[in-house]
Amino acid sequence: MADTARSGRGRYRTSTSSPVRYRPITLGERVIAYLWAATQEDAASCVMVLAAAEPIVRLRVASQWSKRLQEAGDQGMTATQALEHWSGSPEDPVAGSLGGPAREAANLDELYELANPGHESAPPLVRDRPEEPGRGRAPDWGPLSPFTLDVRSYHPTTESAVRYLPVRDDEQVVGYLWAAETDDAASFIATTASGRAGSVAKSHWIRWMVERRSEELSPLEALRRAAREPETPYGGRVAPDTPEATAPSLRALEEIAWA
Numbered sequence: 387m388a389d390t391a392r393s394g395r396g397r398y399r400t401s402t403s404s405p406v407r408y409r410p411i412t413l414g415e416r417v418i419a420y421l422w423a424a425t426q427e428d429a430a431s432c433v434m435v436l437a438a439a440e441p442i443v444r445l446r447v448a449s450q451w452s453k454r455l456q457e458a459g460d461q462g463m464t465a466t467q468a469l470e471h472w473s474g475s476p477e478d479p480v481a482g483s484l485g486g487p488a489r490e491a492a493n494l495d496e497l498y499e500l501a502n503p504g505h506e507s508a509p510p511l512v513r514d515r516p517e518e519p520g521r522g523r524a525p526d527w528g529p530l531s532p533f534t535l536d537v538r539s540y541h542p543t544t545e546s547a548v549r550y551l552p553v554r555d556d557e558q559v560v561g562y563l564w565a566a567e568t569d570d571a572a573s574f575i576a577t578t579a580s581g582r583a584g585s586v587a588k589s590h591w592i593r594w595m596v597e598r599r600s601e602e603l604s605p606l607e608a609l610r611r612a613a614r615e616p617e618t619p620y621g622g623r624v625a626p627d628t629p630e631a632t633a634p635s636l637r638a639l640e641e642i643a644w645a
């Protein structure tokens with residue numbers, strides 16, 4: 387149960403079918419996300435308010451709260467204890483602050499609808515696999531979507547020219563993977579026309595980039611690795627033998643994606 391002492395340390399689960407308690411995360415006067423904790427199991431994360439800020443701002447907020455939750459888990463706090471741990475703390479310029487009393491939702495879908503009315507509920511970020519002896523639960527990463535975790539990746543902006551590759555699903559180009567030519571920057575830009583498919587693909591490729599960064603690949607090496615990746619149900623793929631293209635700036639590539 388979520389309100390009993392934890393048997394060990396580590397990351398909370400980031401999906402649950404149980405009711406959840408939640409509190410708004412505010413940044414200035416905006417509610418930018420909701421921090422939640424399951425009431426019947428050891429799960430906690432945050433749901434981002436998609437309309438509250440630009441993606442890079444939401445990403446930074448989510449990254450900070452992920453780090454805080456990891457620290458709370460390492461200290462042995464239950465999920466519901468973590469939910470209250472930062473109550474009354476001053477606003478952080480990146481993470482914001484917790485506002486308002488804790489409330490309850492019947493499940494994550496209900497909370498997601500509160501945060502993003504009319505948007506389709508996102509698939510779970512993490513599908514927990516069975517415990518491995520001596521290692522605990524092994525997470526099976528799904529798409530990042532509005533549920534987000536710790537992100538240590540390449541820089542998401544650059545003043546350099548960029549190399550890029552189109553990513554397709556079965557129907558369309560959903561976005562462009564890009565890597566800076568001269569600095570440590572790489573990311574994914576979803577196309578405007580792809581809608582939710584592009585958002586889900588972006589979530590997948592951002593997580594994929596985090597993994598490549600942990601392998602110490604350069605941005606261009608990661609881009610070339612992506613060209614060899616098989617298609618995934620969430621992220622699509624780079625079509626075989628697609629040549630790299632070059633844009634003079636990230637802004638120029640954004641204009642292509644958002645046209």
